[in-house]
Amino acid sequence: MTKVGLLSDTHGYWDEKYLQYFETCDEIWHAGDIGSLEVARKLETFRPFRAVYGNIDGQDIRQVYPQINRFTVDGAEVLIKHIGGYPGNYDPSIRGSILVHPPKLFISGHSHILKVKYDKTLDMLHINPGAAGISGFHKVRTMVRFIVDNGVFKELEVIELAG
Template sequence: MTRIGLLSDTHGFWDDKYLTYFTDCDEIWHAGDIGSAALIHKLAEYKKVRAVYGNIDGQDIRKEFPEVNRFTIDGADVLIKHIGGYPGRYDRSIQDTLFIRPPKLFISGHSHILKVKFDKTLNMLHINPGAAGISGFHKVRTMVRFTIDKGTFSDLEVIELAG
């Protein structure tokens, strides 16, 4: 069983609540637009981090993290890409990958809109954790926590950050 803390679109904004809410997590995943190498390194000092770069990330972050991160954890095939769209409207840059070999879990960011939706066509869960930073049009900052156990997902929680 693995407990995941998931965030996206921090745009370099640090909030100590990231650590507070991810205390019981085994790993922290960042779905891009990290915005600052210092931010992602601070998260990595706290927990194991998996991340992708986003469209606002500079070369320092792009050298450290891939555009697409696909891995297996606790029996689940996971794919993370910052610009990915959502069920019924996947971004063209990832459509072929998703349709040829869909993961069990597809995570994207970019839209700043929290969305958790199961894609019945691809038999795949999609999560966009919204935006945890303060840059952008979103009115509520959000993150997500969930559990992976033998390839199944449970205990999904949406965390709203004040301010």
């Protein structure tokens, strides 16, 4: 069983609440637009950290984190890409990969819109954790926590960051 803290679109903004809410997590995943290596370093020194770069991330971040991160955790294959779309509207840059070999969980960011949706056609869960930073049009900052247990996703929680 692995408890995951998931966030995206921090855009270089640091909030101590990231650590507070991810205290019980085994791993932290970031779906891109990290914004600064400082944010990434703080997260990776706190817990094991997986991330992808986003469209606003510079070469410093792109040299450390991939554009696409595909891995298996606790029996579930996961694919993370910052610009990825969602069920019914996958981004062309990832659509082929998802359709040919769908993971059990596809995570994207970019839109700043929290979305959890199941793709029945591909038997795949999609999560966009929204935006945890302060840059952008979103009104509410959000993150997500969930458990991966023997290939099953459960106890998904949406965290709203006030202020």
